Amino acid sequence: MSADSRTGPPDTAPRHRLEVAELSKAFGSTRALRGVHLRIAPGELHGLVGQNGCGKSTLVKILTGVYAPDPGASIAVDGQRLALPVRPMHQRAAGVSVVHQNSGLVDDLTVWENVRLGHYRAGRLSRRINRRDEQRATERVLARLDRPLEVGRKVGQLSAEDRAVVAIARAVQDHRPGGGLIVFDESTRALGRSARIRFFELVRSLVDEGTSVLLISHQLEEVVEATDRVTVLRDGTVVEAGLRTSEVDEVSLTRMMLGRHLVTHGRVGSQVKDEVVASARGLAAGPVTGLDLDIRRGEILGLTGLIGSGFVEAAEALAGARPADAGTLSVHGRDLALDRRRGCTEEFVDAGVAFVPERRLEAGVAGELSVADNLTLPRVRDRGGRLRTGSAWQFEETAAMIAKLDIRPPHPQAPVHTLSGGNQQKVLLGKWLAGTPNLLVLHEPTQAVDVGARHDIVDAIREAARDGCGIVLASIDPVDLAVLCDRVLVFRDGRVAKELSGELEQDAIVQAVFGDDTRPQEEGQND
Incomplete structure (x- = not known):
């Protein structure tokens, strides 16, 4: 680290790998952080939890220099205070790295190109990059992690677990053994159950060597199980700092995050009617062939399985979000071709088929548009005039959905990308619910949202079922499936291997998904 990146003398034996003090940040009249204190010891796995919008992302962006904190803040790594705002080169020299929830990887680049991106060493005279040297550097860091990968393979071809390994390799390559701090910002969201176990085995091996880790996660269960201590943020303020996770549980963390007791969702009475609202016949998509499905009015039908088993492809094809090889869908008496060569997305929307994809910013909402524009977009053509869309109906719909779903901040003109996850x-769910769909297809609707938002979303899904909507829920989350669904179809190798109904239990769903077939080579493909 260069001398101008530090202020103040170093401690001879620093007690803390990271020490943040009096960290505040305001955006206009909105105060995102208020006097935050955070301490992480060397070789500690520290959790950071809080509702969406509580300031977690702002904190990470200050640590990485995206934002400058308000005056009076201090950030020290191994006893060395960093000049503020943090400069990326000083962050890297201090051994601080971040693995974001989307891993920040480029699918079209190879493993070694992703790992070494921004770290290339050009020849002194030729200024050319020696590909073989860069590949060897990548192989060394992967060997250090004991996770060998083919460095010439495109990252877009890797499983979620291997992508996480690449992201970790990129993060630790500048760390001295036993040093550094890695911030994992919702980095486990795309990992299945087995891959998540192996992820934490890898993280724990780094921690055991002395590396410190800050884990930001909405999965309170993994925070309690995996971390040593946890800090809780609420409304930009630290309400509990450095609690030993051996002394807390998910319920107590939830109460700290919300400042109140939150009633846990349990199973409710079925809303299923006899009428069939949607029928799929002969659906073929990806590994799925010849699938027949009936979804009744008010039914919440779960689709699950190992990643690659076909349940995701089936859900996306039912929603018209991906081309199927064959099949038809009948919705409320209207026939739709699932084969994209004969069907089109507009027909699905007109028939009342709605889709909430897993990747909300990439495929669900228009981040640069306002909350109002996103909430009303599917109905502009039908409700607007030839020369203008009209504003009265948009105002009414937006106000009603903001109130119904408790969208915060409740500002219709706020760009969606400025909102918490x-x-x-x-907003994504509300834009379809406002149109009272006949069939609503959901893919991981509560992924990477806090417990308060999850309850609001679960309530909204149940209300849609009570109103007569047929719902398909594609998820690997046994909690969502057990709490919401009337039936669950478990996919394996492109077919429905088991159907669960009645009083659904999480353990039964997990057992049905994994069964006795837990061969490592299958789990490692796309788990």
Whole structure:
């Protein structure tokens, strides 16, 4: 680290790998952080939890120099205070790295190109990059992690687990053994159950060597199980700092995050009617062939399985979001071709088929548009005039959905990308619920949202079922499936291997998904 990146003398034996003090940040009249204190010891796995919008992302962006904190803040790594705002080169020299929830990887580049991106060493005279040297550097860091990968393979071809390994390799390559701090910002969201176990085995091996880790996660269960201590943020303020996770549980963390007791969702009475609202016949998509499905009015039908088993492809094809090889869908008496060569997305929307995809910002909402524009977009053509869309109906719909889903902040003109993840998800769900769909297809609707937003979303899904909507829920989350669904179809190798109904239990769903077939080579493909 260069001398101008530090202020103040170093401690001879620093007690803390990271020490943040009096960290505040305001955006106009909105105060995102207020006097935050955070301490992480060397070789500690520290959790950071809080509702969406509580300031977690702002904190990470200050640590990485995206934002400058308000005056009076201090950030020290191994006893060395960093000049503020943090400069990326000083962050890297201090051994601080971040793995974001989307891993920040480029699918079209190879493993070694992703790992070494921004770290290339050009020849002194030729200024050319020696590909073989860069590949060897990548192989060394992967060997250090004991996770060998083919460095010439495109990252877009890797499983979620291997993508996480690449992201970790990129993060630790500048760390001295036993040093550094890695911030994992919702980095486990795309990992299945087995891959998540192996992810934490890898993280724990780094921690055991002395590396410190800050884990930001909405999965309170993994925070309690995996971390040593946890800090809780609420409304930009630290309400509990450095709690030993051996002394807390998910319920107590939830109460700290919300400042109140939150009633846990349990199973409710079925809303299923006899009438069939949607029928699929002969659906073939990806590994799925010849699938027949009936979804009744008010039914919540779960689709699950190992990643690659076909349940995701089936859900996306039912929603018209991906081309099927064959099949038809009948919705409320209207026939739709699932084969994209004969069908089109507009027909699905007109028939009342709605889709909430897993990747909300990439495929669900228009981040640069306002909350109002996103909430009303599907109905502009039908309700607007030839020369203008009209504003009265948009105002009414937007106000009603903001109130119904408790979208925060409740500002219709706020760009969606400025909202927290949970509130972005509410906007995505609300834009379809406002049109009272006949068939609603959901893919991981509560993924990477806080417990408060999850309850709002679960309530909204149940209300849609009570109103007579047929719902398909594609998820690997046994909690969502057990709490919401009337039936669950478990896919394996492109077919429905098991159907569960009645009083659904999480353990039964997990057992049905994994069964006795837990061969490592299958789990490692796309788990």
